[in-house]
Amino acid sequence: MSHFFEQLMDNPLAVRDNTYDQGYQLAAEQLQRFHLHWAGKRFAELRPRISVLDKLAREQGIDAITDIEQVGHLLFAHSVYKSYPMSYLERNRFDMLTKWLAKLTSTDLSHIDANGIETIDDWLDLLDAQTPLMVLHTSGTTGKLSFLPRTKAQSRDMGIIAANILRDWNGPFSRPDMLSHHRPLINPGYRYGAGTAQRMAGVQVELYAGGDDNALFLYPNQRLSADLISLAGRLRTAEARGEQGRLEISPGLLRRRDELIEMEKQRPQAIANFLETARTRFAGQDVYIGTLYGMVYDWAVEGLAKGHSNIFGPDSFLSCGGGTKGRVFPDDWRETIQTFLGFSTFSETYAMTESMGMATLCEQGHYHLAPFTVPFLLDPRSGAQLPRVDGTSGRFAFLDLLPDNYWAGMVTGDAVTMGGFQQPCGCGRQGYYVHKDVRRYSDMEGGDDKVLCSGAPEAHDKALAFLTETLTR
Amino acid sequence: MTELLQVPLILRGQVIEDYALEFGGRHGGVRFRTADVSAYTGQLTLDAPSQLADLYALSFADIVDYLESLGKRLVLDDNPHLQAAFTLACATSGLSESILRDRYQLLPNMFARQEIIDSAQIGCGIDFLEGWVEQTAHNRPGLVARVRAFGARAVHVVAGNLPDVSALTVLRNAITRSDCLIKTPSNDPLTAVALARTMIDMAPDHPLTRHVSVAYWKGGDAQVEDAIYDPRGVEKIVAWGGFNSIRHITKYLQPGIDLITLDPKLSGTIIGREAFDSDETLRHVARRLALDIGGWNQEGCVNARVIHVQSGTDAEGIACCERLARLTFEAMQQLPEHLSTPHKDFDPALRDELDTLRMIDEGYTLVGGEADEGAMIVSHDGLPVDFSRILACRVGNLVPIDDIDTAVMSVNAYTQTIGIYPDSLKEAIRDRLAFQGAQRLVSLGGAITLNGGTQRQDGIEPLRRMCKWITDESGDGHQIEQLALRE
Numbered sequence: 001m002s003h004f005f006e007q008l009m010d011n012p013l014a015v016r017d018n019t020y021d022q023g024y025q026l027a028a029e030q031l032q033r034f035h036l037h038w039a040g041k042r043f044a045e046l047r048p049r050i051s052v053l054d055k056l057a058r059e060q061g062i063d064a065i066t067d068i069e070q071v072g073h074l075l076f077a078h079s080v081y082k083s084y085p086m087s088y089l090e091r092n093r094f095d096m097l098t099k100w101l102a103k104l105t106s107t108d109l110s111h112i113d114a115n116g117i118e119t120i121d122d123w124l125d126l127l128d129a130q131t132p133l134m135v136l137h138t139s140g141t142t143g144k145l146s147f148l149p150r151t152k153a154q155s156r157d158m159g160i161i162a163a164n165i166l167r168d169w170n171g172p173f174s175r176p177d178m179l180s181h182h183r184p185l186i187n188p189g190y191r192y193g194a195g196t197a198q199r200m201a202g203v204q205v206e207l208y209a210g211g212d213d214n215a216l217f218l219y220p221n222q223r224l225s226a227d228l229i230s231l232a233g234r235l236r237t238a239e240a241r242g243e244q245g246r247l248e249i250s251p252g253l254l255r256r257r258d259e260l261i262e263m264e265k266q267r268p269q270a271i272a273n274f275l276e277t278a279r280t281r282f283a284g285q286d287v288y289i290g291t292l293y294g295m296v297y298d299w300a301v302e303g304l305a306k307g308h309s310n311i312f313g314p315d316s317f318l319s320c321g322g323g324t325k326g327r328v329f330p331d332d333w334r335e336t337i338q339t340f341l342g343f344s345t346f347s348e349t350y351a352m353t354e355s356m357g358m359a360t361l362c363e364q365g366h367y368h369l370a371p372f373t374v375p376f377l378l379d380p381r382s383g384a385q386l387p388r389v390d391g392t393s394g395r396f397a398f399l400d401l402l403p404d405n406y407w408a409g410m411v412t413g414d415a416v417t418m419g420g421f422q423q424p425c426g427c428g429r430q431g432y433y434v435h436k437d438v439r440r441y442s443d444m445e446g447g448d449d450k451v452l453c454s455g456a457p458e459a460h461d462k463a464l465a466f467l468t469e470t471l472t473r
Numbered sequence: 474m475t476e477l478l479q480v481p482l483i484l485r486g487q488v489i490e491d492y493a494l495e496f497g498g499r500h501g502g503v504r505f506r507t508a509d510v511s512a513y514t515g516q517l518t519l520d521a522p523s524q525l526a527d528l529y530a531l532s533f534a535d536i537v538d539y540l541e542s543l544g545k546r547l548v549l550d551d552n553p554h555l556q557a558a559f560t561l562a563c564a565t566s567g568l569s570e571s572i573l574r575d576r577y578q579l580l581p582n583m584f585a586r587q588e589i590i591d592s593a594q595i596g597c598g599i600d601f602l603e604g605w606v607e608q609t610a611h612n613r614p615g616l617v618a619r620v621r622a623f624g625a626r627a628v629h630v631v632a633g634n635l636p637d638v639s640a641l642t643v644l645r646n647a648i649t650r651s652d653c654l655i656k657t658p659s660n661d662p663l664t665a666v667a668l669a670r671t672m673i674d675m676a677p678d679h680p681l682t683r684h685v686s687v688a689y690w691k692g693g694d695a696q697v698e699d700a701i702y703d704p705r706g707v708e709k710i711v712a713w714g715g716f717n718s719i720r721h722i723t724k725y726l727q728p729g730i731d732l733i734t735l736d737p738k739l740s741g742t743i744i745g746r747e748a749f750d751s752d753e754t755l756r757h758v759a760r761r762l763a764l765d766i767g768g769w770n771q772e773g774c775v776n777a778r779v780i781h782v783q784s785g786t787d788a789e790g791i792a793c794c795e796r797l798a799r800l801t802f803e804a805m806q807q808l809p810e811h812l813s814t815p816h817k818d819f820d821p822a823l824r825d826e827l828d829t830l831r832m833i834d835e836g837y838t839l840v841g842g843e844a845d846e847g848a849m850i851v852s853h854d855g856l857p858v859d860f861s862r863i864l865a866c867r868v869g870n871l872v873p874i875d876d877i878d879t880a881v882m883s884v885n886a887y888t889q890t891i892g893i894y895p896d897s898l899k900e901a902i903r904d905r906l907a908f909q910g911a912q913r914l915v916s917l918g919g920a921i922t923l924n925g926g927t928q929r930q931d932g933i934e935p936l937r938r939m940c941k942w943i944t945d946e947s948g949d950g951h952q953i954e955q956l957a958l959r960e
Binding site for chain 2: 055056059077078080083085087088090091099100103237239240241242243245247380381383411441442
């Protein structure tokens with residue numbers, strides 16, 4: 001135990017190399033020492049190499065971290081990783097986009113020549129090929145993609161840590177170790193692409209399934225194109241600029257829109273085939289399924305109606321991010337899924353693209369933050385730090401201590417209630433946690449019946465809105 | 474403000490002190506209790522149109538006298554109802570106290586005799602309101618047609634960012650001899666109530682008092698709205714702003730209900746190259762631009778947000794825009810307090826964007842924006858910022874252009890006011906701006922200062938549209954009879 005703490009103080013990646021349960025046994029004082037020590041170290045290392053962090057530190061008058069509250073003044077707004085002018089994409093200025101990204105990472109991008117690049121996908125491939133990075137992009141539900149300078153090594157580390165969380169959740173090696181015993185991987189999405197989910201899927205194929213032969217994807221050969229994902233937002237931006245904007249939309253973009261709509265028409269049949277293949281090909285085996293509850297529930301209801309049940313092995317894992325995504329299920333939804341799938345280990349996580357840490361839900365309804373996640377609660381309007389008192393609600397912000405090439409101190413748009421500051425969770429795990437009911441401030445704003453005369457409703461491209469939603473789920 | 478306010482329901486001249494339900498505004502912690510409107514739906518609208526007749530026993534002169542007397546009682550210092558509304562608005566509004574005080578103090582001006590007469594004459598035509606106006610059809614000998622504007626039974630879903638909206642509604646309802654139910658917003662549940670209570674204090678049984686009801690319910694509450702938006706009791710819905718509030722209403726549209734939307738809009742500015750003729754001119758332009766951006770703290774749809782500037786898009790052009798941005802920012806800080814102040818409740822999402830622009834220092838020049846003082850952003854790429862839709866709290870975005878056409882073509886159906894410099898440019902491009910969707914063109918600096926009082930509202934003719942226009946055609950009986958016979 002104290003040995004683990006010493007290892008952590010030496011290198012936060014000790015989390016990867018030890019059983020994960022030890023991370024939930026650190027005493028409050030140890031956790032605080034670890035956080036302060038590494039926050040200070042990351043700040044000292046990254047400040048001279050990341051101009052944006054340097055600027056923020058100068059503005060805040062902070063030269064060294066001696067108190068964890070100082071970090072609360074050094075958090076980036078979540079818009080930072082999408083702060084490039086949209087015209088860089090519209091006008092194929094990928095050289096400028098590279099320069100922009102270089103301001104946010106200590107990874108050297110000076111040798112990258114992005115002249116002549118015409119698509120986001122090609123730009124991402126170029127960075128993949130010529131740097132240690134495998135840049136992630138967000139799903140971009142608002143239409144503008146964030147680009148995060150994560151390294152290939154970091155993504156692999158995340159895959160290992162996620163497997164360890166599952167393995168050690170109820171104690172060291174209390175469940176199977178996917179890393180040493182590969183199992184079939186079932187993923188109802190795209191095999192390739194640079195979206196957060198696709199990047200992780202690639203790592204999981206290697207680490208959990210031991211290769212593509214043991215993995216089933218809805219779209220096994222296709223790439224989720226960043227250019228397609230960004231389509232809706234780019235069209236919307238153009239639309240907001242009236243006739244001028246429409247004139248400037250490239251015909252290529254509009255062709256891709258049609259292509260996307262065509263593909264979407266085929267989707268229901270593709271899903272039906274995929275699920276049937278998953279059921280028949282991997283029946284009786286312990287599998288790893290990564291998806292959203294909505295799809296699994298629909299699959300279960302349909303499957304049970306056809307008389308299928310207990311499909312997979314009892315030691316299978318179902319990993320679902322983001323809970324039920326606002327969908328309301330019948331009270332017995334969990335049992336329905338369990339009866340159909342034949343196993344009960346469902347792992348629910350709360351995670352942000354910018355963070356390497358995944359907070360995992362316990363039976364008490366609390367997401368337990370990774371030991372290397374330093375949490376902050378902010379006043380949603382003023383941004384002031386709120387006291388670290390159990391039961392306090394506010395805007396969630398964090399510093400992730402693992403990333404060593406970008407500053408992972410971020411303010412989210414999430415409204416959360418936190419605990420674990422004074423009293424540990426009833427489940428017995430030490431450390432900080434977030435209550436299950438996580439909401440987005442942007443969703444909460446709309447409901448208060450204030451009426452103002454300013455604003456501009458959008459002429460929604462319904463086809464595109466639907467597609468974006470489908471592609472990013 | 475954390476105390477629990479009581480907001481009475483105003484029902485046709487009666488103050489209903491029923492506070493069955495609580496509603497909470499997140500902003501400023503304001504909560505209030507008011508009646509459960511679903512219990513009163515049968516009385517809120519006028520199911521019997523014959524009951525409009527009492528309004529027709531009044532002459533236009535009577536109406537003007539009534540409104541003028543009402544105006545004299547709308548003096549903030551003397552009127553406790555208005556004082557309560559003002560105090561609440563200070564907590565809920567994005568406007569500072571100094572600006573709100575000015576708006577409330579100006580309310581009597583809207584009810585001045587000449588203002589009412591002009592409003593009725595320009596906005597509708599007094600002769601049409603007062604009687605049947607003959608309209609001769611030259612190609613139909615013997616036909617005499619007459620037209621008259623009648624009042625209608627209407628629900629007004631008002632916006633809460635300025636008290637003027639409630640006052641305009643009361644005025645227009647009286648001038649058109651209509652019956653109104655004012656649905657108040659959570660950010661101003663009291664101003665319309667204050668006006669109605671003043672009417673009740675003054676003349677509780679007067680027809681103009683008894684044809685006004687004021688209620689709050691949560692917009693979209695189906696239990697209330699299913700009952701209210703029924704063509705048997707309502708002929709017109711006048712909906713101000715708020716995308717969501719209009720979207721709720723559209724599902725009730727059916728033959729028999731006429732929707733008058735005062736759509737949510739955004740406004741902008743076009744500045745010609747003449748602004749850069751001299752340093753003195755540029756300062757002059759900056760002061761006028763500061764008014765359009767910063768007036769009323771940019772809380773209105775009339776305020777400028779994206780400003781196209783014919784500075785040129787090269788480095789020199791961007792530098793020119795940066796100079797204009799600095800001067801405008803300085804001028805904004807000097808605006809009189811009754812028009813503009815640092816915003817008291819700066820939008821956190823916008824602050825994130827500004828902080829990010831400052832940190833990343835790429836593609837844009839940011840002037841100000843460090844606290845709540847407002848900011849000017851210069852786009853280097855000739856395009857508005859991605860977050861142009863949330864520009865507020867005195868933040869403007871200067872977009873350099875080479876050709877005025879770019880600005881003209883960027884106007885769309887959601888554009889309301891465009892401030893233009895110089896006036897010769899306004900005249901040169903006004904027809905084309907109209908094609909693109911602009912509603913109101915003003916000399917730079919006129920967005921709030923030239924506001925056409927109660928007479929014109931962005932040219933959308935609210936008074937005429939609030940009326941039901943009825944025609945009466947007379948012909949010679951024998952001539953008509955002939956039409957029934959075969960040759």
